[in-house]
Amino acid sequence: MKTGLITEQCLVVALLAATLILAVVVPDAPAQAVSNNGIFIGILLVLAILFLTELYLQPKTAQAVTDIFLLLSGLLLLWEVIFGKLTLLDPFLFPGPAKVFAVFGADWEIMAKGVGNSLFILTSGYLIAIVIAIPAGLYIGWRKRLFAVAYPVAKAVSPIPPTVYLPYAIVLLPTFSASSIFLIFIGSFWPIFVGAVYGVFSIDQRLINSARTLGLSEHQMVRRILLPGAMPSIFSGAMISLIMSFITITVAEMIAATSGLGWYIEYHHQFANYDKVIAGMILIALVVIVIMFLFDRIQEHCLRWQHAQ
Amino acid sequence: MATINLENLSMIYGSNGSSYTALSEVNLDIRKGDFISLIGPSGCGKSTIIDLVSGLKAPTEGKVLIDQEPVNGPGPDRGTVFQDYSLFPWMTAFENVCFAIEHTNGIHSRAAVEESAQKYLDLVGLGKFRDAYPNTLSGGMRQRVSIARTFSMNPRVFLMDEPFGALDSLNRIYMQDLLLHLWSEGERRKTVLFVTHDVDEALLLSDRIAVMTPSPGRIKEIIEVPFARPRCRKSLSASADYVALKAHLLSVLYCEMQEAIENQSVDHRTVA
Numbered sequence: 001m002k003t004g005l006i007t008e009q010c011l012v013v014a015l016l017a018a019t020l021i022l023a024v025v026v027p028d029a030p031a032q033a034v035s036n037n038g039i040f041i042g043i044l045l046v047l048a049i050l051f052l053t054e055l056y057l058q059p060k061t062a063q064a065v066t067d068i069f070l071l072l073s074g075l076l077l078l079w080e081v082i083f084g085k086l087t088l089l090d091p092f093l094f095p096g097p098a099k100v101f102a103v104f105g106a107d108w109e110i111m112a113k114g115v116g117n118s119l120f121i122l123t124s125g126y127l128i129a130i131v132i133a134i135p136a137g138l139y140i141g142w143r144k145r146l147f148a149v150a151y152p153v154a155k156a157v158s159p160i161p162p163t164v165y166l167p168y169a170i171v172l173l174p175t176f177s178a179s180s181i182f183l184i185f186i187g188s189f190w191p192i193f194v195g196a197v198y199g200v201f202s203i204d205q206r207l208i209n210s211a212r213t214l215g216l217s218e219h220q221m222v223r224r225i226l227l228p229g230a231m232p233s234i235f236s237g238a239m240i241s242l243i244m245s246f247i248t249i250t251v252a253e254m255i256a257a258t259s260g261l262g263w264y265i266e267y268h269h270q271f272a273n274y275d276k277v278i279a280g281m282i283l284i285a286l287v288v289i290v291i292m293f294l295f296d297r298i299q300e301h302c303l304r305w306q307h308a309q
Numbered sequence: 310m311a312t313i314n315l316e317n318l319s320m321i322y323g324s325n326g327s328s329y330t331a332l333s334e335v336n337l338d339i340r341k342g343d344f345i346s347l348i349g350p351s352g353c354g355k356s357t358i359i360d361l362v363s364g365l366k367a368p369t370e371g372k373v374l375i376d377q378e379p380v381n382g383p384g385p386d387r388g389t390v391f392q393d394y395s396l397f398p399w400m401t402a403f404e405n406v407c408f409a410i411e412h413t414n415g416i417h418s419r420a421a422v423e424e425s426a427q428k429y430l431d432l433v434g435l436g437k438f439r440d441a442y443p444n445t446l447s448g449g450m451r452q453r454v455s456i457a458r459t460f461s462m463n464p465r466v467f468l469m470d471e472p473f474g475a476l477d478s479l480n481r482i483y484m485q486d487l488l489l490h491l492w493s494e495g496e497r498r499k500t501v502l503f504v505t506h507d508v509d510e511a512l513l514l515s516d517r518i519a520v521m522t523p524s525p526g527r528i529k530e531i532i533e534v535p536f537a538r539p540r541c542r543k544s545l546s547a548s549a550d551y552v553a554l555k556a557h558l559l560s561v562l563y564c565e566m567q568e569a570i571e572n573q574s575v576d577h578r579t580v581a
Contacts (some may be wrong), residue, residue, distance in 0.1 A: 087449065206394035209365050213389040214412045214462075228399035305399045305442040 119203020137196025
């Protein structure tokens with residue numbers, strides 16, 4: 001088993017090295033030629049260093065890390081060979097990696113601004129949703145009579161895609177940011193809300209009874225028992241909300257923005273700059289990876305009591 | 310320390326047609342500092358009595374008096390230990406005990422709360438496990454934390470609903486001795502209402518045993534347990550009095566079970 005893992009790790013390094021050599025030594029096909037392939041080379045080097053430090057720092061997850069990097073380096077090599085060197089597919093629609101990564105060098109300022117704008121809108125709407133949906137959900141889950149009213153409403157309204165509200169949001173709210181924040185809020189609200197309600201339902205009645213025998217006030221009951229008890233379910237709702245928010249913000253930016261991740265892709269699509277379109281996609285993927293990583297860390301911390309050692 | 314009086318308690322679940330009588334005209338007077346066990350087959354309403362005394366449920370008829378005052382809902386003057394769900398899984402052992410102390414008899418300073426919590430965890434031998442979450446503790450350890458929590462609340466009355474029912478026999482012996490020790494060491498003995506289905510457990514721990522019968526739940530017989538305290542498990546189980554009392558208790562229970570089974574089969578026949 002151990003030797004198998006080491007062979008796989010060597011393969012990852014070999015694949016990265018092969019791609020690197022191809023990029024440096026073999027000239028790109030004329031259609032894919034780019035004045036400066038330094039960024040692509042830099043990224044290959046960074047990937048190699050990242051791989052080795054990750055193995056060194058996290059020996060426990062070595063297998064998973066190796067598998068992921070194997071996939072990644074294999075795809076990069078294929079991309080370089082098939083699109084960059086051999087141009088087996090239309091070079092205009094399918095640019096090689098050197099061309100795509102060069103975009104990051106040229107456009108980094110506009111990209112950074114786009115990421116900043118998108119993240120500002122995303123986090124604002126998302127946080128407002130969290131702050132309102134969790135207390136509302138806990139309280140409605142706790143008070144059965146309120147639930148009887150809220151449940152049919154939630155069931156009817158929650159599947160409506162938030163972009164449906166876009167025309168009114170644009171007319172009624174002063175700026176694109178404000179209307180987007182509103183859309184993200186609406187889209188994020190329901191999954192978190194439903195997660196909180198069902199989270200309260202899922203708390204073992206015997207635990208609730210145990211809490212009741214302590215003679216807690218209603219506020220303490222919600223804060224110290226219902227909130228932590230519903231937390232696992234709230235987190236699954238919050239994850240769905242986060243994905244929804246990302247889709248919403250990207251679509252909204254494609255339709256109406258002048259900056260941001262979605263706008264960047266849509267703008268360059270109109271000018272048929274496919275290298276920039278792909279660069280935009282990669283950028284979105286990177287942002288999503290970082291956000292999901294942070295989300296997982298927060299979830300792990302908040303639910304640390306769930307995992308028996 | 311308090312008296313508990315159950316006066317003419319009845320509990321009927323359900324309404325219009327399909328009702329189920331869990332308790333019927335139960336009367337029981339528990340003296341100060343008494344250790345009383347409720348024993349009987351499942352479905353005889355033992356746990357219902359605990360729910361009524363703790364105030365989690367309200368009786369259909371009759372009332373529960375603690376120190377001659379009627380019970381109107383749950384309160385921290387009654388400490389309850391359930392089978393395995395007393396602790397909140399999102400709080401560490403220490404936080405669980407602190408949380409209970411904070412919500413009982415007046416607000417102390419944070420330092421006083423923590424000192425007291427540590428004292429009670431040490432008392433049950435879990436001082437080192439204060440930062441462990443309940444999910445990481447064994448069933449026996451969790452019950453020890455529950456007991457530490459209940460003692461730390463310093464309630465007037467202890468209610469225990471099969472607290473050792475989910476433990477293996479060795480752990481159970483250890484916990485019974487620990488409970489007896491804590492109960493008799495205290496400056497004032499607590500009044501304890503203890504639900505069990507284990508005859509030996511009831512005989513070892515109790516001053517009196519109330520034997521219950523199912524459908525509808527009733528107290529059939531109250532048996533005095535005359536053995537002097539402190540009781541020694543070994544010599545007790547060998548004594549002739551103990552054997553005779555156990556035989557009597559078992560025969561009462563067995564007779565009950567027999568009747569219950571016959572009643573059920575009669576019910577089935579009438580339904581069919």
